[in-house]
Amino acid sequence: MDITKLRLFCNLASSLHFGRAANASHVSPSTLSRNIKQLEDDLGVSLFVRDNRSVILTHEGEQFLGFAKEVIQQWETYQESLLAQADQLRGQLSIYCSVTASYSFLYEILTEFRVKHPGIAIKLHTGDPAQSIERILAGDEDIAIAAKPDKLPTGISFKPINSSPLIFITANNEDWQGKNWEEIPVIIPEEGLARERLNIWFDSLGIKPNIYAEVKGNEAIVSMVSLGFGVGVAPQIVVDNSPLANKVKRFDPQPDLGPYDTGLCVMEKRLKSPIVAAFWTQLQ
Structure with a gap:
């Protein structure tokens, strides 16, 4: 072949x-x-x-x-193992993460990694964190920074980096006091952990939410909320690191949706690759 x-x-x-x-x-x-x-x-x-x-x-x-994809990965792993034996890791590492994760976590990790392994080229893709694990399962990426789902898919390893609460936010000039959830427009993620937690919370209270928009990416949710389109849900770390952080505020009262645990994820079989393993083991 x-x-x-x-x-x-x-x-x-x-x-x-x-x-x-x-x-x-x-x-x-x-x-x-x-x-x-x-x-x-x-x-x-x-x-x-x-x-x-x-x-x-x-x-x-x-x-x-x-x-x-499987054959290509096995071939690349074999090539990497030959280079590893010669004490010179060379090749390419594909990483997927959100924009926020790229400067909140990845910068520090890559700074150290590049010093240790200058022969490894980094191929970085950014996008909706809800798609991180899907891209790993499909073999499109070697490593992803993802929100840990309530149940990890079989064959996926997860290494935590940060834990942040999921919070409800609204624009500074908006006041939803006295309104019920059927009246308040909500901006929610199309998919992913936050969407799953929201669905469970609304169902537990028998609430049919007034969904104004379904959005890809947490950063986009903060943007829409800052413009006054409704109440949104995003991880605290995304809100704190957003350039629009001073234009939004926490929604009161603040429901508890549980923690949003962020970390590295990888297919366990990809850890046979010396390049992937080198990146994985660097994070203690």
Whole structure:
């Protein structure tokens, strides 16, 4: 099995666009198309349905994607182990976290890591923390900074960094005294731990919330709340580190939604990689 073809296949499966996948792979679209066709011929199945406008994974393509990612990871782990034996870790480490986590936690971790391992390139992606564990399970990232779910998925290891309460916030000039939750517009995350905790809390009180907006990312919730669109829920650490912290205040009374534990997460099998293990073991 040709690792180069597998990487081209994964890039196309990710972007579903020949032009973007070719650019990301540093090859021409014709080279990409030829390699995908050769891979399909080798397998005897079609991996993509494609026309002039779209590219879609077939059922066989979706199944093969998991296999391809696994083979690539095993190959990279083997290469890293050879370099580790030569006492020179080199390669790439993919990390996913929220914007807040990138400067609240990651800066200090990476500063020390880069001194110890200058030959390792860091590939950093930022986004909604609710997607962190999903991206680890899908094999899209090596390491993620994530909120610990109430039940960790099988095969995931978690190492805590920080614990912060989930708090209700509102704009400084808003006063919801005397209003009930059916009247108060609420801004909630689309998914993730905070959304799960909110759903449980509202259900326990028999409340049907007046949802004004469902938002991706805690930083976006703070922004919308500061503009006076309603009451939102976010981790205390996100609020404290937001440039809009002085434009919002804690909502009173403050319901208890439990702690928001943040830490590193990784697939246990990825710890066989010397690069991933080096990053993981650095955090005590």
